[in-house]
Amino acid sequence: MSDESRTHTGARPTLAAVAQLAGVSNSTASLAFSGTGPVSDATRERVLAAARELNYAGPDPRARSLRTGRSGIVGVVIEEHVRDAFRDPIKIALLDGISQELAVIDAGLLILTDTGEAAGRIQDASMDAVVLIGCSPRLDESIAALRQRGIPLVAIEGDPSGDVLTIGQDNREATRLAAQHLWDLGHRDVALVTLPLDRDRIRGPLTPEREAHGSSNTTMERLAGARDVFPDAVAFTARGSFVEEGTIAGHALLDDPNHRPTAIIAQSDLLAAGVIRAAEELEIAVPGDLSVVGFDGVRVDGLWPYDLTTLVQPAVEKGRAAGAAIVEMLDGEAPEPIGFTSEFHTGNTTAPPSR
Amino acid sequence: MSDESRTHTGARPTLAAVAQLAGVSNSTASLAFSGTGPVSDATRERVLAAARELNYAGPDPRARSLRTGRSGIVGVVIEEHVRDAFRDPIKIALLDGISQELAVIDAGLLILTDTGEAAGRIQDASMDAVVLIGCSPRLDESIAALRQRGIPLVAIEGDPSGDVLTIGQDNREATRLAAQHLWDLGHRDVALVTLPLDRDRIRGPLTPEREAHGSSNTTMERLAGARDVFPDAVAFTARGSFVEEGTIAGHALLDDPNHRPTAIIAQSDLLAAGVIRAAEELEIAVPGDLSVVGFDGVRVDGLWPYDLTTLVQPAVEKGRAAGAAIVEMLDGEAPEPIGFTSEFHTGNTTAPPSR
DNA sequence: CTGAAAGCGCTTACAG
DNA sequence: CTGAAAGCGCTTACAG
CATH class of the missing domain: 1.10.260.40 (lambda repressor-like DNA-binding domains)
Incomplete structure (x- = not known):
């Protein structure tokens, strides 16, 4: 033998x-x-x-998957580089939720980035289903190819679209609520710090032209919610959801003592933390001379003693909903789209304006 | 038509x-x-x-991969749950480095956890190669199956082992250096906060029995380095590399005013930050009444004004080295093992003991 | 430049 | 409980 x-x-x-x-x-x-x-x-x-x-x-898994038609792999497409995605606690919470549900069917998580050049991977990988995080399913070419392939597709906070199941978030309504909170406190001069507008992630003042061409669903919805209350608010766009980016944006909006807003609405908690850091550097008191609100409800280390006023979104739940939807679709079912709601948290970073 | x-x-x-x-x-x-x-x-x-x-x-990628023998997917096996791994900046840096190199061959990154129950995935996924992060290739069954399959395997800080290429780190020598620094400052009563000893990740005082059975290479090497200088140091094992765990460990080591060490060596910066937080809560001055050293050299938000004395390890470089080795092995080459060196950074969290 | 044929390694009805 | 056969969808020498 x-x-x-x-x-x-x-x-x-x-x-x-x-x-x-x-x-x-x-x-x-x-x-x-x-x-x-x-x-x-x-x-x-x-x-x-x-x-x-x-x-x-x-x-051999390759032969088995050709024969059975299943690879046991679920793709997750993120828009940015791996490093950036993993620095964002919301994205990590989403991945965590997704992986919790996928564990049920013992599927692996294939991380694919959609940064433009690497689109080939998206089309060439054997995946049973795909979750899109923050990508615009309507516009993207590589995603169009996935749709053509006919595998189950779930988009978290994507543009609602024909054959892609959407896991939604009340971004506009929630931001409007926060803006209204500032209005009710008496703020009239409010500035905004936004997340990237599109895949190019260009940092800088938000011009009307750029705003008109924004394609990131989350960014545009939160922007609309703020504009519902403060239509003419000045805005600055960050390169991503990072504290440093918030600090850069904060300085851009606060450095000139003659043109300072009394409040800033940041589209993420990390950005808000950065804005507060910029205010500290400029010796602007929060919330005395500047109110700050965020979005996400994540714990930002080092923010203490500030308790950020923000919108708490159920990020892990959203990830789980996406994962569960994938499991159902692979089982031949047709789950309904789901919308999640944020909860307004009143911290100690908002107060009536001092002037 | x-x-x-x-x-x-x-x-x-x-x-x-x-x-x-x-x-x-x-x-x-x-x-x-x-x-x-x-x-x-x-x-x-x-x-x-x-x-x-x-x-x-x-x-169809499935058919293509059966025919060509390549799936375009590289697996990354982590020992803990996705959520925990993604909270550790070192792991994220490693993943980032790996993905940078894999982008060259347009390969996707399949995240697999080796938490015991989900071991099936590791054996059933079509992967061209696998990177093990912090797993012990010698002990693990699911990894034994991978080795049998004959696909390229790279272990970051694993036990050096026959057919697995190892990307090493001078954990023992580096920690010994930090311990010697404390000794030279005059410290004689030093305690340790360690990373998990094995896959079970049990938190608690480090007993001789548990120490004898520790299987995590990184933890054991760093422990050995500290013991080279302080053979009898009391130690407490954390459940993972998190600030909160450091705080818990800090309290365990500092709560009793009659038995306080004058210095603590933590096996990661996040643990060290937690220890400092515990010291603050107990109104113990750092570095006046307690010196603290970490390991990693990552930026910990909210640690300011402390500048942690630590060992800076090139985590992204290590990831890149692993990725590059995979690329070479897939190309039929046989790269050599690589060892990385940490750099000692003297911050403001260490000083001579006050008593 | 194009076609006919073999085969990658497995799983799954279908018979027995 | 076991076997013979078909076929998953493609790619790749090999002829022409």
């Missing part, structure tokens, strides 16, 4: 080789591994012994 | 259907898509037109 096994070194052993050595057919060997069909204990044992002898590690 | 296309609705179109509609052979249609072989422009155009007509989105 060990002679026989030696003839198989070099190339990886196959199920056929194992079957041959065990003296059974391919089908029986296959059943012995999958545990699906009825195989006698003696036969199974013979097959497993042959596998051990040949150093066979089990059926 | 549109009648012909209609007959294909329902099932996904295949390359064969496209070839038939275009009036060419399978091989020619395949070449038209891959762009590999010589195909006349006219023929290619006819194939692509047929594909458009049938709504064919390109060759």
Whole structure:
């Protein structure tokens, strides 16, 4: 027997080789591994012994997935580089929620970035389903190809769109609520710090032209909510949801003592924390001379003693909803779109304006 | 022609259907898509037109990967849950570095957790290669199966082991350096806060028994380095590299005013930040009454005005080295193991003991 | 430049 | 409980 096994070194052993050595057919060997069909204990044992002898590690996943039509892999497409996505606690919470639900069907999580150049990966990977995080399913070419492939697609906060299931968030209504809170406190001169407008992620003042061409659903909805209350608010767009970006934006909006807003609405907590940092550097008291609101409800280390006024969104829940929807779709069901609601949290970073 | 296309609705179109509609052979249609072989422009155009007509989105990745033997997917196995891994800046830096290099070969990143129950995924996923982060390749069963499969394996800070390429770190020497720094300052009563000892991640005082059975390479090496200078140091093991865990450990080591160390060596910066937080809560001055050193050299938000004395490790570089090694191995080369060195950074959290 | 044929390694009805 | 056969959808030498 060990002679026989030696003839198989070099190339990886196959199920056929194992079957041959065990003296059974391919089908029986296959059943012995999958545990699906009825195989006698003696036969199974013979097959497993042959596998051990040949150093066979089990059926090749590639062949199995061609045959069964399933790869056991669910793709997650993010818009930015891996490094940036992983710095955003909201994105991590989403991934966490997704992976919790996918664990149920034992699927792996394939991280794909859609930064333009690497679009090939999106089309060439064997995936059973795909979750889009913050991508615009309507516009994107590589995503169009996925839709054509007909695999289940779920978009978290994407543009609602025909064949893509959307997990939504009340971005506009929630931001409007925060803006109204500032209005009610007496603020009239309010500035905005926005998330990126599109995949290009250009930092700078938000001009009407750029605003007209914004394609990021989340950014545009939160912007609309703020504009519902403060239509003419000055705005500055950050390169991403990072504290440093908030600080840069804060300085851009606050450095000139003659043109300072009394409040700033930031589209994320990290941006808000950065704005507060900029205010500290400029010796502007928060909330005495500047009110700040965020969005997300994530814990920002080092913000203490500030308790940020913000909109708490259920990020892990959203991820779980996306994961659960994928599981249902793979099961042939057609789940309904889901909308999530944020909760307004009144912290100690907002107060009536001092002037 | 549109009648012909209609007959294909329902099932996904295949390359064969496209070839038939275009009036060419399978091989020619395949070449038209891959762009590999010589195909006349006219023929290619006819194939692509047929594909458009049938709504064919390109060759099925599953079939292609069975045929070519490559899936374009590289697995990354982490030991903990997704959520925990993504909270650790070092792990994110490693992933970032890996993904930078994998972008070169346009490979996707499949995140797999090795928390015990989900081990099936590790064996069943089609991957061209695997990077192990902080797993012990020697002990783990699911990883043994990967080795048997014969795909390239790279371990970051794993136990050096036969057929697994190791990307190392001078954990022991570096920690010894930090311990010596404390010794030179005059500290004799030093306590340790360690990372988890094994996959079970149990929090609590480090007993000799538990220490004897520790399996996490990184933890054990850093522990050995500290013991080189302070053989009898009391130690407390955290559940993971988080600020809160450091705070818990800090309280465990500092709450009793009669048995307080004059210095604490934490095995990560996040743990060190937590220890400092605990000290603040107990009104113990750092570095006046307590010196604290960390490991990693990551920016911890909210630590200011402290500048942590720590060992700066090149995490992104390590990730890149792992990614580059994978690329080489997939190319048939046999790269050498690499060892990385940490740099000692003297901050303002260490000083001579006050007693 | 194009086609006919083999085969990647498996799973799954279908018989027996 | 076991086997013979078909086929998942593609790519790749090999001819021509």
